[in-house]
Amino acid sequence: MRGIPTVLVTVSPEVSAQMRPPRALYPKGFKIGNSLGRPHMRALQRQVLTDALSLLSENTRPGEVVTREYADYGEQYDPPRVKG
Amino acid sequence: MTTLARKCVPFTPFDRELAKSNIAIVTAAGVHLRGQEPFNIADEMGDLGFRIITPDTDSSGLMVTHHHYDHADADADINVVFPLDLLRELEADKVIGGLARKHIGYMGYTMQLKAMYEGTAPEIANEIDRGSRADAVILTGG
Numbered sequence: 001m002r003g004i005p006t007v008l009v010t011v012s013p014e015v016s017a018q019m020r021p022p023r024a025l026y027p028k029g030f031k032i033g034n035s036l037g038r039p040h041m042r043a044l045q046r047q048v049l050t051d052a053l054s055l056l057s058e059n060t061r062p063g064e065v066v067t068r069e070y071a072d073y074g075e076q077y078d079p080p081r082v083k084g
Numbered sequence: 085m086t087t088l089a090r091k092c093v094p095f096t097p098f099d100r101e102l103a104k105s106n107i108a109i110v111t112a113a114g115v116h117l118r119g120q121e122p123f124n125i126a127d128e129m130g131d132l133g134f135r136i137i138t139p140d141t142d143s144s145g146l147m148v149t150h151h152h153y154d155h156a157d158a159d160a161d162i163n164v165v166f167p168l169d170l171l172r173e174l175e176a177d178k179v180i181g182g183l184a185r186k187h188i189g190y191m192g193y194t195m196q197l198k199a200m201y202e203g204t205a206p207e208i209a210n211e212i213d214r215g216s217r218a219d220a221v222i223l224t225g226g
Contacts, residue, residue, distance in 0.1 A: 003096030004212055006110075008223040020088055021223075022095040032153045035113070035224040036170070039161035049170050049222070050179065053102055056220050062095040063088075082087075 007055045009035045009048065013065045014082045020063035023055045028069045029076030037073060044072045100219050107174075108184035108218035109137075110208060112192025113158060113165035113226045114150025117141065122149035123191040130194030132204045136211060139183035143168050152193040153226035165224050184218035186211055192225055 006023065010016035011034065013026040027048050030037065037044040051068055060066060098105075114123055116135040123131040137146070146162045148155040158165045166189065174180045188208050194200050212218050 003094065004209065004218060005096045005098035005220040006223055007220070008225075010225060012225065016225075018088055020091075020093045022093055032226055033113075033155055033157050034164050035226075036164050036167050039157050039164055042163075042170070042173075045163055045167065046170055046173065049167050050174070052222060053107070053174075053180070053220070056098040057102065062093040 005056055007052050009052050010065060011035055012080050013067065015080060017063075017065050018082065021065070022062050023060050024065040025052045025055055026065050026067045026079075027073070028067050030070075030073060031077035032080070034073075037070070041072065044070060098220055102180055103178055104181045105219035106182045106184045106217050107171055107180050108212055108216055108221045109166055109168065109171070109187040109224070110212065110221050111166050111189050111224045113153070113189070113224060114148045114155070114191040115146055115158070115162065115166045115189035116149065118145055118147050122147075125149060125151040125191075129196055130200075131191045132194060132196060132199055134188050134190035134204060134208055134211075137166075137168075137187040137189060139168075139185060139187065141168065146189075150191050150193065150226060155226070165226065167222070167224075181219070184212070184216040184221075186216035186218075188212065
């Protein structure tokens with residue numbers, strides 16, 4: 001087994017960063033349960049998914065979470081924090 | 085102060101064209117087929133199992149069993165955590181090559197972290213590695 005390239009879409013970036021995922025996208029302000037966006041917002045969902053898939057080929061730093069903003073999402077939510 | 089995992093980052097290079105690649109979804113959002121056994125939400129230790137979802141699945145045949153996030157939005161549109169219809173769109177538009185032959189749903193909540201890490205996770209990786217023809221995996225949580 002040579003390994004399988006992965007990309008994570010996370011709405012809990014601090015929690016996910018602890019595990020140092022190989023590639024990860026945080027759509028800023030999305031709430032838990034909305035990894036790709038809100039229901040039936042197909043264009044937004046598609047944008048998040050294609051951005052995530054793009055990270056497969058981009059020169060990201062393994063273990064870091066990339067944050068992107070999506071104005072179409074609307075109301076923003078604070079992600080869960082890791083207790084220090 | 086965030087504590088980082090001390091394990092190596094399991095980074096596998098992606099050296100293919102996305103337009104020729106098959107993509108698999110692996111989600112911890114508790115997604116499964118309506119006809120499959122639901123995840124056990126009665127056991128506070130969590131459920132270490134996973135369900136295989138084939139690419140010909142009608143997304144209306146999927147549901148969520150998970151008690152540690154509000155899945156009302158996923159109930160209304162499963163694509164918010166399990167983008168099966170979106171991948172089909174990307175395939176039709178030749179953004180990706182196609183869908184892998186297996187996709188996986190599991191319930192990410194568990195108190196049995198060692199068993200999840202040493203048991204469930206490699207079992208899921210093996211399912212994807214064996215016979216799914218996935219070139220890359222998109223991971224989602226709840």
